[in-house]
Amino acid sequence: MQSPGEAVSALADVTVVVVTHESAHCIAELDGLLGSCPHVIVSDNASADGTPTLARQRWPRARVLEHERNLGFGAANNRALALVQTPFALLLNPDCELSAEGLGTLLMAARNMVDAALFAPQLASPTGKLEVNYRWPKTVWNSIGPPATGMTCVGFVCGAAMLLRMERFQQIGFFDERFFLYYEDDDLCLRLFQAGLAMVLVPEVKAIHRSRSSSKGSRPWRNEYSRGFHHAQSKLTFTAKHRSIAEALQLRRKLLVTTSVALPIRMLAFVPRLVARMLGRWRGLKSWKIDD
Numbered sequence: 001m002q003s004p005g006e007a008v009s010a011l012a013d014v015t016v017v018v019v020t021h022e023s024a025h026c027i028a029e030l031d032g033l034l035g036s037c038p039h040v041i042v043s044d045n046a047s048a049d050g051t052p053t054l055a056r057q058r059w060p061r062a063r064v065l066e067h068e069r070n071l072g073f074g075a076a077n078n079r080a081l082a083l084v085q086t087p088f089a090l091l092l093n094p095d096c097e098l099s100a101e102g103l104g105t106l107l108m109a110a111r112n113m114v115d116a117a118l119f120a121p122q123l124a125s126p127t128g129k130l131e132v133n134y135r136w137p138k139t140v141w142n143s144i145g146p147p148a149t150g151m152t153c154v155g156f157v158c159g160a161a162m163l164l165r166m167e168r169f170q171q172i173g174f175f176d177e178r179f180f181l182y183y184e185d186d187d188l189c190l191r192l193f194q195a196g197l198a199m200v201l202v203p204e205v206k207a208i209h210r211s212r213s214s215s216k217g218s219r220p221w222r223n224e225y226s227r228g229f230h231h232a233q234s235k236l237t238f239t240a241k242h243r244s245i246a247e248a249l250q251l252r253r254k255l256l257v258t259t260s261v262a263l264p265i266r267m268l269a270f271v272p273r274l275v276a277r278m279l280g281r282w283r284g285l286k287s288w289k290i291d292d
Helices: 004-013 024-034 051-058 073-081 100-112 166-170 184-194 220-242 245-268 272-287
Strands: 014-020 040-045 063-067 088-092 118-124 152-154 161-165 199-209
Touching (some): 004 014, 004 100, 014 024, 014 051, 014 073, 014 100, 024 051, 024 100, 040 051, 051 063, 063 073, 100 118, 100 161, 100 199, 161 166, 184 199, 184 220, 220 272, 245 272
Parallel strands (some): 014 040, 118 199
Antiparallel strands (some): 152 199
16 A cells, blocks of 8 residues: 555645635635646636736646636536546545645545545535545435444545546536535435446545635625525436426426525525525525426
């Protein structure tokens, strides 16, 4: 087995892919890893805060893709993954911090488990609290039991940090671009699960996840509205795709009723970001359409 030091020297075998949108405030925290990696692609979704310029200045070797509009998380990842020439790709959110040693350990696990398609670290908050970033597919059964203490095969991992073995994705492809934001990782992992392609959690590798801080922008209420809108739309799209259209329509009716009832109450207890998110959710539910 390789030592951690040898694993770090193998970083030439991985391309780090970071999708950004108004993420200039995250650039410095990413430097610990990206500054050590020879292959980096930043796929920027029309940032107006100088993110692409800062990325080029910080990582001169990086390839920076500047999209004219916000393509969404999955689509921006797909544009970068189409350019990857290395055996592995690490998908890393801007608000997720992983060390070069941690990535080296993930690569070491990947070389020891050659049939697995995906490897993921244990996510933790900046205070050290472990997140539940793995489980079995919700469409199969509910996950129960204590947290993992060793390498474990799972049925889902959060898309904030994923190491992909590129050749295993020839069978299923990458992200379904109907998911603009949210549920794209659920969909990808469920397709891996259905194809019998293993996903492995490596809990000894910790990645700091500053959840929901990857994008700031000058209009935070608008960001919250967008979160609510896309979460609602993606939830229904996932249900229609992996369960049935009838169940998705039933869920839409239920959520429209509960959101319509809760919204006036939320307005009375006025918390701007929560009101904006709920308004976005209502609009997302109302405008959702069945894909042809």
